[in-house]
Amino acid sequence: MKLESLALHHGYESEQTTKSAAVPIYQTTSYTFDDTQHGADLFDLKVPGNIYTRIMNPTTAVLEQRVTAMEGGVGALAMASGMAAITASIQCLCEVGTNIISTSQLYGGTYNLFAHTFPRQGIEVRMLSHDDFDGLEKAIDDNTRGIFCESIGNPAGNIVDIQKLSDIAHRHGLPLIVDNTVATPYLCKPFELGADIVVHSLTKYIGGHGVALGGIIVDSGKFDWKANASRFAVLNDPDPSYHGVSYTEAFAEAAFIGRCRVVPLRNTGAAISPHNAFLILQGLETLGLRMERHCENANALAEFLAAHPKVTKVNYAARSDSPYFETCQKISGGQASGILSFEIDGGQEAGSKFIDSLQMILRLVNIGDAKSLACHPASTTHRQLNSGELAAAGVSESLVRISVGIEHIEDIIADVRQALEQV
Numbered sequence: 001m002k003l004e005s006l007a008l009h010h011g012y013e014s015e016q017t018t019k020s021a022a023v024p025i026y027q028t029t030s031y032t033f034d035d036t037q038h039g040a041d042l043f044d045l046k047v048p049g050n051i052y053t054r055i056m057n058p059t060t061a062v063l064e065q066r067v068t069a070m071e072g073g074v075g076a077l078a079m080a081s082g083m084a085a086i087t088a089s090i091q092c093l094c095e096v097g098t099n100i101i102s103t104s105q106l107y108g109g110t111y112n113l114f115a116h117t118f119p120r121q122g123i124e125v126r127m128l129s130h131d132d133f134d135g136l137e138k139a140i141d142d143n144t145r146g147i148f149c150e151s152i153g154n155p156a157g158n159i160v161d162i163q164k165l166s167d168i169a170h171r172h173g174l175p176l177i178v179d180n181t182v183a184t185p186y187l188c189k190p191f192e193l194g195a196d197i198v199v200h201s202l203t204k205y206i207g208g209h210g211v212a213l214g215g216i217i218v219d220s221g222k223f224d225w226k227a228n229a230s231r232f233a234v235l236n237d238p239d240p241s242y243h244g245v246s247y248t249e250a251f252a253e254a255a256f257i258g259r260c261r262v263v264p265l266r267n268t269g270a271a272i273s274p275h276n277a278f279l280i281l282q283g284l285e286t287l288g289l290r291m292e293r294h295c296e297n298a299n300a301l302a303e304f305l306a307a308h309p310k311v312t313k314v315n316y317a318a319r320s321d322s323p324y325f326e327t328c329q330k331i332s333g334g335q336a337s338g339i340l341s342f343e344i345d346g347g348q349e350a351g352s353k354f355i356d357s358l359q360m361i362l363r364l365v366n367i368g369d370a371k372s373l374a375c376h377p378a379s380t381t382h383r384q385l386n387s388g389e390l391a392a393a394g395v396s397e398s399l400v401r402i403s404v405g406i407e408h409i410e411d412i413i414a415d416v417r418q419a420l421e422q423v
């Protein structure tokens with residue numbers, strides 16, 4: 001099936017007992033064992049089945065299978081939030097003394113995790129600009145465990161050449177992890193461009209309605225963890241925390257996502273609630289339709305802003321004047337999703353005045369909601385960054401970011417026009 005149909009059908013057939021057409025919410029913490037042998041077999045992974053909702057849940061499993069199919073992977077793990085998914089994907093590969101390489105144009109929460117939290121736990125993150133391919137490659141050493149990037153950077157809107165980055169990663173026997181939150185599988189399929197692992201904040205476009213937090217890790221199943229058995233000893237050697245299992249032997253091509261579930265998720269506990277998994281499934285059903293409208297509206301708004309005398313700069317990669325135009329054609333067929341940013345003549349003050357004058361567009365820091373949202377990254381999401389870090393993250397002090405919603409385009413433009421008049 002194509003993406004639009006997978007989003008509606010994959011991973012669920014009317015449940016046997018009730019014939020429920022919608023995916024049921026399995027609001028339970030635990031699952032009964034037929035007898036002690038059944039329980040033992042479940043714990044030994046000899047038979048498939050549910051044990052405890054921190055580790056797995058049938059509602060969540062539908063979400064996982066659906067996103068797996070839409071990204072074209074072999075398995076996925078849903079978690080409590082996008083940050084939980086990013087953290088677990090790296091904790092699954094890294095230990096004290098190891099490092100990862102990352103592009104520096106990142107979501108603010110990811111930037112803080114990489115710049116401040118991981119280093120205090122002994123995992124170093126070497127961040128370089130997404131187009132500094134030489135620098136990114138030179139930063140790799142024997143302790144590197146992977147390369148991380150966002151397909152479309154939030155909030156800078158920069159587009160990463162996933163193919164080039166995966167070539168570099170694979171030359172050094174490393175996996176490429178791509179945060180595909182802003183692009184979604186509807187616009188970009190990182191696995192087809194050579195990525196090995198995809199992470200998402202489901203909170204954004206996939207959920208689409210701003211009602212539930214969630215995150216997911218998807219495994220392409222293509223990375224050969226055995227080829228460099230000492231670098232990826234955590235996936236190859238017997239694991240005492242899971243009765244001596246070798247993940248590459250027990251889970252074969254799904255070794256990485258299997259370990260994500262039984263180590264970072266099971267042992268640190270950032271499980272998604274089944275109710276949130278259900279809400280996110282409702283959003284996922286209309287992802288294709290919404291992404292079409294998000295892109296169409298963002299294009300039209302970018303056009304309006306570019307022609308406005310008070311606007312000094314518009315960042316939207318689908319426009320031919322964008323430095324990311326070519327890469328956008330390459331990774332997402334020229335579609336740049338629903339987020340654009342722009343600068344207003346007058347710096348920080350003009351930016352705040354604009355934001356404060358909006359009437360329909362909501363002032364908040366989320367993205368990917370069906371409603372249009374506006375924020376000023378330098379005073380909110382990226383507030384903890386100093387001016388050097390801001391520049392590296394691609395955030396100027398006057399930058400306004402709009403997550404363009406699916407309202408009628410004339411209403412969106414009318415609100416932006418009147419707010420610019422107040423500046």
Ligand SMILES: *Cc1c(COP(=O)(O)O)cnc(C)c1O
Nearest residue numbers: 081082083107154181201203214
């Ligand atoms: C929001 C976001 C995250 C974090 O997701 P949460 O669900 O808020 O934890 C990660 N990456 C990107 C690109 C995001 O936009």
